[in-house]
Amino acid sequence: MTAVAPSNLAFIKYWGKVDDNLNLPANSSISMNLSGLTTTTTVDFDNQYKSDLVIIDGKKDEKESLRVTLHLDRIRKSAKIKLKARVVSQSNFPASTGLSSSASGFAALTLSASTAAGLKLTEKELSILARQASGSACRSIPSGFVEWKKGQTSNESFAYSLYPPYWWDLIDVVLVLSDGKKVVSTTDGQKLAFSSPFFTNRLERLESKIKKLKKSLAEKDFSGFGVLVENEALELHAVMLTSIPSLIYLHPETLFFMQEVTKWRKEGLEAYFSLNTGQALHILCQSKDLVRVKQKLAGFRNIKKIIINRPAGGAGIITSHLF
Amino acid sequence: MTAVAPSNLAFIKYWGKVDDNLNLPANSSISMNLSGLTTTTTVDFDNQYKSDLVIIDGKKDEKESLRVTLHLDRIRKSAKIKLKARVVSQSNFPASTGLSSSASGFAALTLSASTAAGLKLTEKELSILARQASGSACRSIPSGFVEWKKGQTSNESFAYSLYPPYWWDLIDVVLVLSDGKKVVSTTDGQKLAFSSPFFTNRLERLESKIKKLKKSLAEKDFSGFGVLVENEALELHAVMLTSIPSLIYLHPETLFFMQEVTKWRKEGLEAYFSLNTGQALHILCQSKDLVRVKQKLAGFRNIKKIIINRPAGGAGIITSHLF
Numbered sequence: 001m002t003a004v005a006p007s008n009l010a011f012i013k014y015w016g017k018v019d020d021n022l023n024l025p026a027n028s029s030i031s032m033n034l035s036g037l038t039t040t041t042t043v044d045f046d047n048q049y050k051s052d053l054v055i056i057d058g059k060k061d062e063k064e065s066l067r068v069t070l071h072l073d074r075i076r077k078s079a080k081i082k083l084k085a086r087v088v089s090q091s092n093f094p095a096s097t098g099l100s101s102s103a104s105g106f107a108a109l110t111l112s113a114s115t116a117a118g119l120k121l122t123e124k125e126l127s128i129l130a131r132q133a134s135g136s137a138c139r140s141i142p143s144g145f146v147e148w149k150k151g152q153t154s155n156e157s158f159a160y161s162l163y164p165p166y167w168w169d170l171i172d173v174v175l176v177l178s179d180g181k182k183v184v185s186t187t188d189g190q191k192l193a194f195s196s197p198f199f200t201n202r203l204e205r206l207e208s209k210i211k212k213l214k215k216s217l218a219e220k221d222f223s224g225f226g227v228l229v230e231n232e233a234l235e236l237h238a239v240m241l242t243s244i245p246s247l248i249y250l251h252p253e254t255l256f257f258m259q260e261v262t263k264w265r266k267e268g269l270e271a272y273f274s275l276n277t278g279q280a281l282h283i284l285c286q287s288k289d290l291v292r293v294k295q296k297l298a299g300f301r302n303i304k305k306i307i308i309n310r311p312a313g314g315a316g317i318i319t320s321h322l323f
Numbered sequence: 324m325t326a327v328a329p330s331n332l333a334f335i336k337y338w339g340k341v342d343d344n345l346n347l348p349a350n351s352s353i354s355m356n357l358s359g360l361t362t363t364t365t366v367d368f369d370n371q372y373k374s375d376l377v378i379i380d381g382k383k384d385e386k387e388s389l390r391v392t393l394h395l396d397r398i399r400k401s402a403k404i405k406l407k408a409r410v411v412s413q414s415n416f417p418a419s420t421g422l423s424s425s426a427s428g429f430a431a432l433t434l435s436a437s438t439a440a441g442l443k444l445t446e447k448e449l450s451i452l453a454r455q456a457s458g459s460a461c462r463s464i465p466s467g468f469v470e471w472k473k474g475q476t477s478n479e480s481f482a483y484s485l486y487p488p489y490w491w492d493l494i495d496v497v498l499v500l501s502d503g504k505k506v507v508s509t510t511d512g513q514k515l516a517f518s519s520p521f522f523t524n525r526l527e528r529l530e531s532k533i534k535k536l537k538k539s540l541a542e543k544d545f546s547g548f549g550v551l552v553e554n555e556a557l558e559l560h561a562v563m564l565t566s567i568p569s570l571i572y573l574h575p576e577t578l579f580f581m582q583e584v585t586k587w588r589k590e591g592l593e594a595y596f597s598l599n600t601g602q603a604l605h606i607l608c609q610s611k612d613l614v615r616v617k618q619k620l621a622g623f624r625n626i627k628k629i630i631i632n633r634p635a636g637g638a639g640i641i642t643s644h645l646f
Contacts, residue, residue: 197528198521198561205520234569238521238561246557248582252575259571 001044001116005107005140005315007037007093007100009172009274009282011229012210013236014135014148016193016203023135024157026193027206028150030213031139033165034172035312037099041089041108043072043116049084056089056105071106071133072113078129079117087113093307096181098249098278099174106133107140111315126315127158135190143314145217147210165311168220169287175297176305177253177279184247186277192243199239222286226272229284233274240277251279253302264296324367324439328430328463328638330360330416330423332495332597332605334552335533336559337458337471339516339526346458347480349516350529351473353536354462356488357495358635360422364412364431366395366439372407379412379428394429394456395436401452402440410436416630419504421572421601422497429456430463434638449638450481458513466637468540470533488634491543492610498620499628500576500602507570509600515566522562545609549595552607556597563600574602576625587619 008031016026052072054065072085089109095101110130114121121129123142131138132154139146142161145168151157193199209232216225240247254275261273261283269292274282285293290308297306331354339349375395377388395408412432418424433453437444444452446465454461455477462469465484468491474480516522532555539548563570577598584596584606592615597605608616613631620629 197558198524201521201524231565231567231569234564234571235520238565241557241564242554242561244554246554248557248578248585250573250578252579255571255573255578256575262571 001112002040002042002318003108003112003115003315004038004040004318005104005111006033006035006312007039007104008033008136008139008146009309010136010139010276011225011274012206012213012232015190015236015239016199017135017190020191022154022157023131024154025135025148025150027203028210029139029148030162030210031136031146031148032170032172033140033144033146033312033314034174034309036307036309037091037093037104037174039089039091039101039104039108040318041087041105041112043085043087043109043113045081045083045085045116047083049086052084052087054087054089057091057095067133068109071109074129074132075110075113075117075119079114079119081117085113085116094176096278097176098182098276098280099176100136100276102134102186103136103140106130106137107315109133110137110141111317115317123314124158124160127160128154131157141315144311161314162214162217165313168217168311170311171285171287171290171293172309173283173285173290173293173297174307174309175257175281175283175303176307177257177281177303178251179304180251180279182249182278189240189247189249189277192245192247193239195244196239196242198242202235202239222270226270226284229274230272237275249277250275254279254281256302257281257283260296269293269296324435325363325365325641326431326435326438326638327361327363327641328427328434329356329358329635330362330427331356331459331462331469332423332632333459333462333599334548334597335529335536335555338513338559338562339522340458340513343514345477345480346454347477348458348471348473350526351533352462352471353485353533354459354469354471355493355495356463356467356469356635356637357497357632358488359630359632360414360416360427360497362412362414362424362427362431363641364410364428364435366408366410366432366436368404368406368408368439370406372409375407376409377412378410380414380418390456391432394432397452397455398436398440398442402437402442404440408436408439417499419601420499421505421599421603422499423459423599425457425509426459426463429453429460430638432456433460433464434640438640446637447481447483450483451477454480464638467634484637485537485540488636491540491634493634494608494610494613494616495632496606496608496613496616496620497630497632498580498604498606498626499630500580500604500626501574502627503574503602505572505601512563512570512572512600515568515570516562518567519562519565521565525558525562545593549593549607552597553595560598572600573598577602577604579625580604580606583619592616592619
């Protein structure tokens with residue numbers, strides 16, 4: 001059984017958990033699925049396997065295999081099966097660069113494995129299940145523009161679609177800037193969220209930020225939206241910089257292009273940046289400005305890869321594929 | 324009349340004013356004078372001058388000239404003179420790179436101009452006067468390790484020496500990393516301090532931070548001191564990143580070396596970084612480790628200049644000099 005799921009970009013970030021085991025987040029978050037960043041995952045349960053065999057991007061990875069097996073255990077328990085599985089997962093973008101491969105990866109795994117195990121889950125149930133493997137994966141299940149309600153319990157904490165992909169012709173131009181992988185995993189980084197002296201203040205303002213962001217989405221107010229999204233990305237990094245110990249996820253190249261985007265705005269090209277916990281930079285613009293953004297980027301040699309994303313649907317089963 | 328004054332590095336930063344005209348700061352701050360970064364300023368009042376003539380680093384600069392004339396007016400008023408002046412000021416380091424040339428510059432100007440005008444001011448009076456020209460200049464008047472008490476009124480807001488330079492053999496290795504000047508002046512940036520949602524929280528914790536920093540100075544506890552200083556620098560930048568509009572003073576090269584210093588610590592070389600509002604990076608280490616720090620830096624081609632600083636005395640009159 002094969003499923004494909006998009007990665008997503010959070011406009012309002014997920015940072016800090018109130019329950020580490022269940023991945024219950026400290027705040028609700030809002031994201032957009034990304035058309036150009038996907039993971040395709042095939043799961044076969046079969047009694048020929050003595051143990052789970054997990055191949056991610058062509059390689060066996062012990063640490064990730066353990067997370068996959070833990071997730072398969074959740075699904076086996078629900079489906080009341082004991083079969084081991086072969087899992088082959090392939091992303092079309094590099095891992096550990098701030099592009100949320102665990103979001104697309106665990107969303108695709110959740111859908112393919114639960115379907116292969118004979119479970120017929122609703123979107124909400126899939127989102128809840130994906131969340132337990134990797135928080136942000138729950139946002140890659142529904143379609144388009146998505147809200148993840150934090151909830152008080154596991155059953156209340158899931159993502160749902162606010163708008164379909166065609167709601168707004170936003171573009172997210174992703175820059176992959178180096179071959180460097182992050183030193184501290186997002187999972188480990190998340191544990192430090194509450195150590196920042198600014199984290200509580202951030203949480204206090206979040207509901208009001210979410211309200212403003214939803215309004216800008218509803219009205220397709222790109223300027224209001226862009227300012228909010230960029231400020232939110234900087235606020236995330238401000239919280240991480242002031243964690244104890246400090247988390248410095250920004251890379252020199254990332255900072256360079258953040259400042260470029262700021263310059264472009266002064267020149268009349270309206271684009272805004274966003275960041276996750278890695279070196280990749282997300283540049284948000286309107287469809288009409290994509291050509292200009294590409295022209296601006298054409299002169300730079302320090303970009304490894306440019307990936308153009310539009311709002312995308314959620315996770316889906318695919319019936320034929322190439323491996 | 325010629326005076327020389329050091330620049331200084333704030334361990335606890337000055338960011339945000341409660342009175343823009345008087346430069347009354349939102350919080351007290353603590354700094355060290357820097358032996359390798361100095362400004363030498365000569366002031367002559369003479370009736371041959373029709374207007375103030377101000378030469379800074381060999382050039383006339385209208386914006387800076389205006390600030391200098393405003394400061395000379397304060398001094399003329401106190402001294403009850405009307406003579407115009409010729410001011411020649413030379414720093415041994417580049418301006419607008421985060422090395423606080425206005426601290427050393429206005430401290431040297433305050434001492435040379437007030438002496439030339441016949442005023443005999445105490446250290447406290449000089450510090451209060453220098454503060455009105457540029458806040459951090461008040462810290463470059465007293466010797467060694469310095470505290471600037473915020474005060475409620477102008478007469479209460481001045482700096483004094485906590486310890487003489489020989490108290491502790493700290494080294495501040497300054498890296499000048501590019502020819503780039505900052506886009507937003509510190510003066511303009513300061514006005515945005517209160518717009519950060521985190522600024523009030525910062526102020527609430529400052530007295531306790533100052534207490535801890537003073538304890539680490541008193542005990543010469545380098546590890547405790549280093550962690551505090553580095554966190555404080557990151558907190559300053561977290562506040563600036565979350566200002567509205569955001570202030571991104573970090574440069575790509577600066578970030579690169581911040582991460583290098585973090586790596587060195589993991590390898591057992593105890594060094595910590597600090598930052599101001601520009602591209603220069605301050606690397607703090609103990610005297611015994613200076614050779615190792617220099618060795619670490621020797622391999623990099625992207626450093627424009629390395630300046631080794633030890634704790635320095637305050638502003639002083641010099642009787643012979645070369646121009």
